[in-house]
Amino acid sequence: MEIGNLKLNSKILLAPMAGVNDVGFRALAKYYGADISYTEMVSAKGLIYGEGKALTTPLNPEFVKQNPEIAKNKSSWLLFTEDIEKIKAVQIFGSDPKFMVKACQLDLLKKFNIIDINMGCPAPKIVKNGEGSALMDNIDIAKQIIERCVEESDKIITVKFRKGYRKNNAVEFAKMCEKAGAKAISVHARFANQGYSGIVDYSLMKEIVNAVNIPVIGSGDITDIESLKKMLDTGVEGVMVGRASFGNPVIFKELNEYINGIKKQPIENFILKDDFFKDVLTENDLENLKKNEKYINYINAKKHISILRKYYSENFLIKYMRKHMLWYTNGIRCNSELKQKLATSENLNDSLNILKKIIIN
Ligand SMILES: Cc1cc2nc3c(=O)[nH]c(=O)nc-3n(C[C@H](O)[C@H](O)[C@H](O)COP(=O)(O)O)c2cc1C
Numbered sequence: 001m002e003i004g005n006l007k008l009n010s011k012i013l014l015a016p017m018a019g020v021n022d023v024g025f026r027a028l029a030k031y032y033g034a035d036i037s038y039t040e041m042v043s044a045k046g047l048i049y050g051e052g053k054a055l056t057t058p059l060n061p062e063f064v065k066q067n068p069e070i071a072k073n074k075s076s077w078l079l080f081t082e083d084i085e086k087i088k089a090v091q092i093f094g095s096d097p098k099f100m101v102k103a104c105q106l107d108l109l110k111k112f113n114i115i116d117i118n119m120g121c122p123a124p125k126i127v128k129n130g131e132g133s134a135l136m137d138n139i140d141i142a143k144q145i146i147e148r149c150v151e152e153s154d155k156i157i158t159v160k161f162r163k164g165y166r167k168n169n170a171v172e173f174a175k176m177c178e179k180a181g182a183k184a185i186s187v188h189a190r191f192a193n194q195g196y197s198g199i200v201d202y203s204l205m206k207e208i209v210n211a212v213n214i215p216v217i218g219s220g221d222i223t224d225i226e227s228l229k230k231m232l233d234t235g236v237e238g239v240m241v242g243r244a245s246f247g248n249p250v251i252f253k254e255l256n257e258y259i260n261g262i263k264k265q266p267i268e269n270f271i272l273k274d275d276f277f278k279d280v281l282t283e284n285d286l287e288n289l290k291k292n293e294k295y296i297n298y299i300n301a302k303k304h305i306s307i308l309r310k311y312y313s314e315n316f317l318i319k320y321m322r323k324h325m326l327w328y329t330n331g332i333r334c335n336s337e338l339k340q341k342l343a344t345s346e347n348l349n350d351s352l353n354i355l356k357k358i359i360i361n
Helices: 023-032 044-049 061-066 068-072 074-078 097-104 132-137 139-152 170-180 202-211 225-232 251-259 283-291 293-311 314-327 336-344 348-360
Strands: 012-014 041-043 089-093 114-119 156-164 185-191 216-219 238-241
Touching: 012 023, 012 251, 023 251, 023 293, 041 044, 041 074, 044 074, 044 089, 044 097, 061 068, 089 097, 097 139, 114 132, 114 139, 132 139, 132 156, 139 156, 139 170, 156 170, 170 185, 170 202, 185 202, 202 216, 202 225, 225 238, 225 251, 238 251, 283 293, 293 314, 293 348, 314 336, 314 348, 336 348
Parallel strands: 012 238, 041 089, 089 114, 114 156, 156 185, 185 216, 216 238
Antiparallel strands: none
């Protein structure tokens, strides 16, 4: 797949997800084969004014010392990237073309190759400001935003949207995006007010693919090879995986192996390439992994935390990481007492030990 002048090595991407796609998780997704791992959506106005999620002392003091300018802008705390991300993609949201253009021109976004514009978020607090999926009901403003961001920034502009807000206008919207200069579109083919209920509209995905000449990326309910095939059968050039990657970045390896028709590579070999895991991996870990494939979740959690510690404070991370740590236990039978301990842990090293115990037992 090619997006603008960027040639991708894989069709499988990590979907943008607010509250989930931190720099550590994105790096893991990339390692396992998501060629693009989008940031979560970031407010254009927030970036311009330096406002963001009100978190108490979330940054690592060492990082603040070395990056005082970045530390001042709270929204930029969502934009950390690692070198492993060769193609960097940020998603922004907003409804005012002026602010959207200004955000695209910010130095803070300089390192990104792709700026994806969110026109699909159904959250009431976003929609009530005319942002996210509300733009599907305001196609003129949506068009102005895309046209101006394309014209007035040097970034590759892409757009992510849904089937419509309440009425299906996805084909018309897709054509508008292409005409306005978007280099690719991603579609989650459910109505905004549908949340995750019902099924993804695969025939609509086919119609969209036939209506435009830019790459279409399919999003929604991809959890395994069967669901991947179903989405690829619509003719989309790429797919995004969202919820199925929670605690399971290895899914990108598995789906890529299927697409490339290659034999499943043993996980213990796969994690030795490129020294990515070098700072966290011990001989004992490798032995445990050979005995139990699920042990990869412990190794992933260790790497996830080691990346996040470069940027964020321990105080912030212990609370933030609880949901990820619980996701790393998905599919593993364990007693509820240990899970409860993980959910309430006040120390990251303790959390890792509990996770290890859950996996090994
Ligand atoms: C927790 C969560 C946060 C999300 N945040 C965003 C977001 O910031 N931007 C966006 O375009 N979509 C967002 N989405 C939608 C996903 O990108 C994706 O389109 C949707 O979850 C369907 O894919 P899935 O079935 O693979 O999860 C979010 C989804 C979830 C579950």
